[in-house]
Amino acid sequence: xxxxxxxxxxxxVVALILGGSLMGSRxxxxxxxxxxxxxxxxxxxxxxxxxxxxxxxVETVKGAATHEEKVIGEVTExxxxxxxxxxxxxxxxxxNQLSGALGRLMVVVENYPNIKANxxxxxxxxxxxxxxxxxxxxxxxYNEAVQRYNxxxxxxxxxxxxxxxxxxxEDAYFKADTAAKEAPKVKF
Numbered sequence: 001x002x003x004x005x006x007x008x009x010x011x012x013v014v015a016l017i018l019g020g021s022l023m024g025s026r027x028x029x030x031x032x033x034x035x036x037x038x039x040x041x042x043x044x045x046x047x048x049x050x051x052x053x054x055x056x057x058v059e060t061v062k063g064a065a066t067h068e069e070k071v072i073g074e075v076t077e078x079x080x081x082x083x084x085x086x087x088x089x090x091x092x093x094x095x096n097q098l099s100g101a102l103g104r105l106m107v108v109v110e111n112y113p114n115i116k117a118n119x120x121x122x123x124x125x126x127x128x129x130x131x132x133x134x135x136x137x138x139x140x141x142y143n144e145a146v147q148r149y150n151x152x153x154x155x156x157x158x159x160x161x162x163x164x165x166x167x168x169x170e171d172a173y174f175k176a177d178t179a180a181k182e183a184p185k186v187k188f
Contacts, residue, residue, distance in 0.1 A: 025161035032149040036170060039142040040088055043174075046135040047082065047095060053128050054079050054102075060121045061109060071108050074101040088172040095135075095174075102128075139174040146170045 054075065062072055078098040085091040106125075109115050150169050153162035161167070 021157065022161050022164070025158040026165050029149070029153060029158060029162060029165070029167050032145070032152060033167070036142070036145045036149055039138070039145045043135065043138040043142050044091070046131060046138045047091065050098075050128065050131045050135065051079055051082060053124060053131060054098075057105075057121070057124045057128060060118060060124060061105060061112075061115055071101070071104050075105050077101075092172060092174055143173050146173055 058072055058075055075098075078094065078101040082091065082094040082098050085094040109121070115121050152158050153167050153169065
């Protein structure tokens, strides 16, 4: 009888240890998923700041470069797509489109010395550059949070907790746009 109680005690202790470990893993995964959500909010906030700057930038360019409607239209459309995006992946795709359109707008500005000399434009351009830097920092932090979470749900023993409690991979990483991989062509 005494031996059975010892075995039962050992089984209960092992079950408590495994249960505690399982709950600890679950809690860590919840915290990591919330870190992803919090970091996404930071990315979203930085992208919203850029969206708020764009109308002023477009109006400044539009006044001086009236026959560059195509590029201005691309920026406006890309901004609208960004504002209409709902999911992180849609926002990432729209962000890539907007970055490309803004790049083309800056190339157009190079052809207009009067725009480049405009104090309002220079101020907006500096604010936009600072915002782009913030976005890049927040993207990196977001990608790191996603990577940490995805790694943890794949590693043993957290993969058991992930499977039991319905945690799944996050696939919305920020990646370089395919157009960004091509070197720009410079003509003199």
